[in-house]
Amino acid sequence: MANYKFFPEIKKNFGFGCMRLPMKGDEVDTTQMNDMVDYFIANGFNYFDTAHGYLGGKSETALQESLVKRYPREQYILTNKLSTHFFQKEEEILPLFEQQLATCGVTYFDFYLMHAQDGAIFEKFKRCQAYETALLLKEQGKIRHLGISFHDKADVLERILTEYPQVEVVQIQFNYVDYEDASVESRKVYEVCEKHGKPVIVMEPVKGGSLVNLPQEAQQVFDDLHADMSYASYAIRFAAGFPNICMVLSGMNDMTQMQDNVSYMKDFHPLSDLEKEAVQKVCNIFRSMNIISCTGCHYCVLDNDCPKHIQIPELFACYNEKTTFHNWNQDYYYHNILTRNHGKASDCIKCGKCEKICPQHLPIRMLLQDVAKEFEQHG
Numbered sequence: 001m002a003n004y005k006f007f008p009e010i011k012k013n014f015g016f017g018c019m020r021l022p023m024k025g026d027e028v029d030t031t032q033m034n035d036m037v038d039y040f041i042a043n044g045f046n047y048f049d050t051a052h053g054y055l056g057g058k059s060e061t062a063l064q065e066s067l068v069k070r071y072p073r074e075q076y077i078l079t080n081k082l083s084t085h086f087f088q089k090e091e092e093i094l095p096l097f098e099q100q101l102a103t104c105g106v107t108y109f110d111f112y113l114m115h116a117q118d119g120a121i122f123e124k125f126k127r128c129q130a131y132e133t134a135l136l137l138k139e140q141g142k143i144r145h146l147g148i149s150f151h152d153k154a155d156v157l158e159r160i161l162t163e164y165p166q167v168e169v170v171q172i173q174f175n176y177v178d179y180e181d182a183s184v185e186s187r188k189v190y191e192v193c194e195k196h197g198k199p200v201i202v203m204e205p206v207k208g209g210s211l212v213n214l215p216q217e218a219q220q221v222f223d224d225l226h227a228d229m230s231y232a233s234y235a236i237r238f239a240a241g242f243p244n245i246c247m248v249l250s251g252m253n254d255m256t257q258m259q260d261n262v263s264y265m266k267d268f269h270p271l272s273d274l275e276k277e278a279v280q281k282v283c284n285i286f287r288s289m290n291i292i293s294c295t296g297c298h299y300c301v302l303d304n305d306c307p308k309h310i311q312i313p314e315l316f317a318c319y320n321e322k323t324t325f326h327n328w329n330q331d332y333y334y335h336n337i338l339t340r341n342h343g344k345a346s347d348c349i350k351c352g353k354c355e356k357i358c359p360q361h362l363p364i365r366m367l368l369q370d371v372a373k374e375f376e377q378h379g
Contacts, residue, residue: 015045015201015248016037018055022253028059039262045265047079048079052083063078080104082115083116084124087130094133109143112145114148116359118359119156146167147169148160148171149171157189158192161198168198170193170200171249173295173359174189174204174242174245177211180283201249204297205239206232206250208296210293210295211234212230218285224278234275237269290323294317294362299359300358308343308349310345318334318338319375344375345368
């Protein structure tokens with residue numbers, strides 16, 4: 001499925017998101033990464049997405065080794081981002097950009113996104129002339145397309161696209177659980193993109209794995225379809241089925257995930273009416289459960305932002321596992337693994353730094369109190 005409606009250089013509507021990669025210890029498993037890149041390209045896909053901070057910088061270097069050094073430049077689309085953690089003033093942006101080009105081993109990026117835009121970060125980007133700098137780089141041919149990735153409410157996106165109509169594409173969090181969620185506003189954000197005529201790239205289509213590792217009741221809904229499809233397939237195809245979506249990204253940790261995703265995106269078909277009904281039932285199940293909707297992006301703990309070094313995403317995952325699936329092994333995991341060398345939930349000093357950067361706008365301080373009650377009330 002070519003995307004001639006949007007960007008003719010993009011071959012299909014499915015992309016390799018490189019925030020999560022196959023790992024061997026603390027390093028990217030180059031052998032498996034090579035195999036995954038080869039499989040992806042051999043099946044007609046060509047879109048790769050990274051950012052300077054992904055995997056502590058190892059995502060960019062892995063792409064240079066497994067993709068850039070092994071394939072002609074015209075055979076792939078490479079997207080990178082300008083992330084707020086890595087610059088504080090205007091004059092730091094160009095050196096950072098040149099470093100990204102060098103780390104990836106390319107002379108231009110096909111797409112370059114103003115990363116994780118929300119109300120506060122957008123104001124910083126404006127003060128630092130970040131959009132203007134990116135537009136200059138586009139004039140110089142070092143960026144082919146300028147876009148943004150977005151983590152805020154619809155009214156903020158309206159303001160950004162009104163002030164910078166030069167933005168060509170918007171990357172948003174979009175999945176069937178968040179579609180009508182009041183904190184994420186996926187539907188409303190998507191509608192703002194439509195209003196401004198901006199094609200959409202989807203991130204978090206499986207909500208950090210939450211729509212793959214489903215509770216038993218939700219699994220049964222999809223199993224009853226007898227379709228021999230993975231749980232991920234319903235989430236990714238849900239997102240890809242909207243008319244203004246040009247690309248759905250998936251972060252894949254191994255070849256099994258790659259093969260599964262490729263199997264239904266190589267010749268994409270939107271959800272049937274029966275599948276849409278099943279998705280709605282699963283949404284209702286999720287809404288009835290007390291699940292912390294953390295996607296595990298780790299923005300809240302990047303660069304040691306948490307002064308107490310609390311592993312917030314891991315603690316939330318531990319809490320969900322215990323309260324949703326009644327996995328009592330999580331008590332051991334909490335006390336002996338997650339908090340052995342890091343802060344406990346009760347150590348939170350409520351500074352609020354994590355909440356300011358959370359893409360999901362979660363009340364993290366309050367949720368950590370729930371985690372502390374669940375795991376620490378008995379010592």
